[in-house]
Amino acid sequence: MSPLGDILTIQLVLATLRLATPIALIALGETFSERAGIINVGVEGTAVLGALVTALVSYFTGSPWIALIAAMVAGGLAGALHAVWCIRFQANHVVSGIGINILVAGLALFITSSVWGWRGTSASAPMISTWYITTAAFLIIFASQVFMFRTKWGLRLRVVGEKPEAADTAGIDVHRTRYIYTILNGVLCGLAGAFFFNSVGRFTSGMVGGRGFIGIAAMVIGNYSPIGGLGAALLFGFIDALQMRLQSYIPSQFSIMLPYLITVIALAFFIRKANVPAALGKHYVKQ
Template sequence: MDVLSLDIMVAALRLAMPIALVALGETFSERSGIINIGVEGTALAGALIGATVAFFSGSSVVGLCAALGVGMLLGLIHAVWCVYLRADHVVTGAAINLLVIGLALFLTRVVWGWRGTSAAVPTLNPWILVWGMVGLIVLAQVYLFRTPWGLRLRVVGEHPQAADTAGINVFRTRVAYSVLNGALCGLAGAFLVNNLGRFSVGMVGGRGFIGIAAMVVGNYRPIPAFLAAYLFGFVDALQMRLQDVIPSHFSIMLPYVLTVVVLAGFLGRAHVPAALGKPYIKDQG
């Protein structure tokens, strides 16, 4: 078996895309100070609603827009919970994950009568999406580090008091980037549906969490995070080919094991935004 064939490199790019999108969204969100482990559920919601709407409208583009919409809605809920209600970020994300799994099982039964899967839905050429997203990631890198808006975003995550003093609205900035994170996760879900041609409740399968890991490995920077996501995509592509050699149970484990190993080796060196996960309370005095 030729491991480094062009074939596998190309397949890896396609498999890496949902992970890269989550990693990019989470980069924006965490740079502004909000941890969102609800990315797993948000991607699943994007897949679920994207597939449902594509099924009924007959148009994959309309489905894609619906996936974006539901992602933004969940990003907004997460932000309102974390920013205004001062709920714990991780716990809120976990709640979103649980809610979406319930909704996915319920809605598939209501719409298609099967528990957890949909009928075939229309798809579009994934390569339009892939190259669009590669462009998006490069743009994001420039935006974060070469524009005043990117600087403002980073200040909000590092030192919200300073940002507030400088006239930046900390609350609104966090809400906005959380919504952007939701949109990108919803898109990741729509991409998964586009890859498979149908919805399945297990289709995200931890890729949201792997996306967070890719962000950490990429040290909260879009292009390095994308490269990390590509590594995970490559292992995913590899494991599919390994299934003839070793029991599939073990090959499926590979991306998960890799995530743990990579996180263990990297996190100590990552630069974490200073105000990450902490609610900002405006000084009333």
């Protein structure tokens, strides 16, 4: 068999889907919150929190399904925290997100050490197949695409991110809308975190490993649309799956850094700025 035949298999497609799922979920969440005008770079930390909470709840209740819901609730709470900081306390969005990442990183180590006595690692706990989450992710993403561009609610969301003053005039509660979608972002990141846990049935502090940030990149490359974000996530997942297969041919270190390099190149060459919400990252003060 030729090397190409070795590499291009149905397994590559499945691996791509698995690797893309959490990124696509995070990209979708970020699309929602940025469309509403709130940048959240805390998605990385939120996903770590989601994975940690899944491990905790699954470990103590023995039910991975309850754990899944708990992860989404925890993610939503992190989203709410970010929203309060950005909207109520007028923190810089990026800075607040960084704060979440740093805080969660510390908490994850402290909690694992305290609960399991293992620094950054949980005990093994009941898990579910990640294919449930992957399937759900695809359904949610397609539904979100319709929601965002074909419903009045989607229109309201976009107006809030584009022209908050106009939205306000039209009777849309800008702040409430922003709270809702930032929390939704957190919920989706929590779900992505649950995916990470369920991929091995335990939590380790390194398991999200920058995929949250790649979710943000996917959203940018996907041009602020749910389907676009999915496409970019699939592209990243594909390259990551491919690099594992390429390790037979090139030094592992190059292979491992390939997805990141491609992301930078994709950002540089395929970027379109047209859809950046006009009021992104700006605090809205009601007149």
